[in-house]
Amino acid sequence: MKSDSIGILKAGLSTGQKLLGLEEAPETILNSPFYDAIIQYGFRPSIFDITKNDSNSRFSNLFYRKPNRSQKLKKYLDLYKTALEMNSQTDLSIYLGGDHSVSASTIFAQLERFPELRVVWVDAHPDINTKETSPSQNLHGMVVSELMGLSSSSIFFKYFESSMKLDSSHIVYIGLRDIDPGELMYLEKLGIRYYTSNDVFRNGMDSIIRDAILYLDHEQSKPLHLSFDLDSVDPSIASATGIPVHGGLRLEDVKRLGDAIGGSGRMVSMDLVELNPSLASDQNELKKSIHVFTTLLKSILSAYRFSKIQSPFLRSTWRSQGVSDVLRIRD
Numbered sequence: 489m490k491s492d493s494i495g496i497l498k499a500g501l502s503t504g505q506k507l508l509g510l511e512e513a514p515e516t517i518l519n520s521p522f523y524d525a526i527i528q529y530g531f532r533p534s535i536f537d538i539t540k541n542d543s544n545s546r547f548s549n550l551f552y553r554k555p556n557r558s559q560k561l562k563k564y565l566d567l568y569k570t571a572l573e574m575n576s577q578t579d580l581s582i583y584l585g586g587d588h589s590v591s592a593s594t595i596f597a598q599l600e601r602f603p604e605l606r607v608v609w610v611d612a613h614p615d616i617n618t619k620e621t622s623p624s625q626n627l628h629g630m631v632v633s634e635l636m637g638l639s640s641s642s643i644f645f646k647y648f649e650s651s652m653k654l655d656s657s658h659i660v661y662i663g664l665r666d667i668d669p670g671e672l673m674y675l676e677k678l679g680i681r682y683y684t685s686n687d688v689f690r691n692g693m694d695s696i697i698r699d700a701i702l703y704l705d706h707e708q709s710k711p712l713h714l715s716f717d718l719d720s721v722d723p724s725i726a727s728a729t730g731i732p733v734h735g736g737l738r739l740e741d742v743k744r745l746g747d748a749i750g751g752s753g754r755m756v757s758m759d760l761v762e763l764n765p766s767l768a769s770d771q772n773e774l775k776k777s778i779h780v781f782t783t784l785l786k787s788i789l790s791a792y793r794f795s796k797i798q799s800p801f802l803r804s805t806w807r808s809q810g811v812s813d814v815l816r817i818r819d
């Protein structure tokens with residue numbers, strides 16, 4: 489059955505920031521219980537890779553060390569095109585970063601397929617700086633402004649020849665706690681809905697995500713994309729990431745998030761980004777960090793499967809098994 493197929497795209501680009509190591513993340517994730525979970529839950533994974541066409545591996549190594557601007561852009565275009573191809577073949581797309589700049593490619597690609605796409609961006613940072621406001625000038629901190637075309641010098645929209653930008657009312661943030669002044673200016677000017685990690689602690693993830701999904705899509709009919717940055721969670725459970733910020737989400741929050749989005753019946757894709765295996769102090773820390781992605785995946789897949797089941801009997805069974813209340817808002 490086609491609904492059992494999951495596309496996984498290895499998107500280990502690290503050029504949106506200055507550290508090396510993120511290129512190894514997709515392979516590391518796929519060699520962990522993350523991959524086993526897909527099989528255990530009865531889904532059929534197809535793996536896609538943007539580097540497969542590099543005939544000369546020495547070149548691809550060189551690329552990661554010192555790419556020039558057009559080599560960089562070419563990689564994002566390759567990723568965009570591979571995402572378009574993969575999305576047309578599978579129901580649920582998973583993009584394994586890489587730093588968060590890969591979401592320019594993955595979300596622009598999904599917007600071509602679903603112009604009505606809604607985005608839930610789970611992150612410690614809003615990633616909405618522009619060239620004009622960014623203190624670091626790192627692309628992974630400007631990816632949302634790129635998706636919205638906020639900067640006069642925005643890059644990807646033109647380069648990909650995209651037809652759709654992301655509307656500022658079609659995204660919500662969850663988990664924010666490290667916001668630059670320029671970013672706050674954009675959030676307020678555009679009236680973008682966001683929930684800090686403290687909002688999550690005060691009100692509970694179930695109520696936050698219910699509110700977020702209703703805000704994004706009052707009719708509960710639009711396709712949903714989850715962009716999940718590992719630094720959204722607390723560094724005590726995920727240390728292998730480039731810009732950790734204390735006071736982050738807990739594993740329980742991640743589970744509830746996955747439950748709600750996977751169980752919405754409208755999830756089409758997600759990014760899992762900013763795992764940097766080289767920043768883990770030891771194997772155990774690396775395992776803990778990957779476990780966050782695996783926990784999210786498992787809650788998504790079990791809820792996703794149940795959301796496809798229409799039988800009233802099975803639905804009541806599923807309810808009695810304790811899938812979160814949030815799913816009931818669909819009725």
Ligand SMILES: [Mn+2]
Pocket residue numbers: 588611612613615628717
């Ligand atoms: Mn991010």
